[in-house]
Amino acid sequence: MTDPLPRRVDLLLRAARISDDAEPVDIAVQAGVILAIGPHLPTASRQTIECAGRVVIPGLIESHVHLDKALLDAEKANPDGTLAGAIAVTAELKRGFTVASIRDRARRVLDMAIVNGTTTVRAHPDVDPIVGLRGVAALLELREEYRGILDLQIVAFPQEGILQAPGTIDLLREALYAGADVLGGCAYNERTVEDSRRHIDMIFDLAAEFGVPLDIHADFADDATDPRYNMADYIAEVTERTGRHGRVTLGHMTSLAARTPAERARTLEHLAAAGISVVPLPATDMHLGGRTDTTNIRRGIAPIRELWDAGVTTAYSSNNIRNAFTPYGNADLLDIGLFLAQTSHLSGSADLTRVLGMATTEAARALGIAATYGLRVGAAADLVVLSTHRLATALLDRPDCNYVIKEGRITARTSRTRELLTSPGDPLTAA
8 A cells, every 4th residue: 555554453463474475474454454464564453363374365255155045954854865855854844944943053153154264155045935035034134133243145045946836926026126246046946948948048138137146056966968957058158148257157067077078168168158156066966966876976077177267257165054954064164165175186385276266356356345345455354364384285284264254343253272191112101
């Protein structure tokens, strides 16, 4: 910055590691915004964090999570582990949902997420004739409750389809009037490929009516032989035809991996040209995929390196947490990132640093918040201090989030002590 620093700022992070190729820097925060970044900044502060060379990253972003359906595993498990089984079990359970029950389970997950370094969440509550708008209502309450602690984007999501669930399109419109930020889609959950295309057309029309972005569950299958799970090119065509470049995100996209390399390359080029983002969801995609395979069981994750090489904005997220779709999870994006790397043949410093970027800068692009996000002067001071000293090993080290900062305010703190009580060659002694 060219202007002189004030004598005293709100928050100062001393000796923060923001790059493995440079010395640590100080980060000055004023009024919730990063005011300056540089070595040995000449200012005092009302609050100081001594990073001592620890890694500082922008706040993590959960770009695709179902808060309304979280923590249902204690009520009923998926009978066969399939996607169809998960949808059926959840449809049964959500008949008993109340705004209060959704809010309470969602709050528990948001609290987990904050402690694990998350500062922004895009959540997909179901909107359909079974549950109505109860999920949207609960998350609208939580959006206000967590304001200044965590940003919550709400996606009105038609899990049960639109054409095969009459009344859903009207409920989606009501959800957008009520304050949902994004319109969702579930293109594969219709009876025919014609209905799947009509589903896509309808949500594009509705999104244009309200001026909101789209976030569509698409191509979520082990293979692409069923054309309902091969909609990416059609979505790209509609995106380009309607001028929605940069306003469409696709979740899952597992059937991409089942297509030939030449077919994949054409589709990925189409997605990149249309400015469509892709969010693989590895915990769910691995758990539900390959259920009918008896040998050489498929991984069922979208091809990450090919997405990168094609120039497609690519994030990742937790998706579901402890329910019929994914019976695991702690809303820990560092954990999910390591799992993604392990299951996608990604390794080495460059790959692992880029995977971390999928939960930060790439996710910010996918969610449309890149203009106010990041580790740079003028961005919102959404930051995480990790208990590790190299960015390249941040996933491998499984670090604690020592400090989580939202708009310059410390929202969570974690500290642990580990001691090695003997050295190699030393005799064991009784305490």
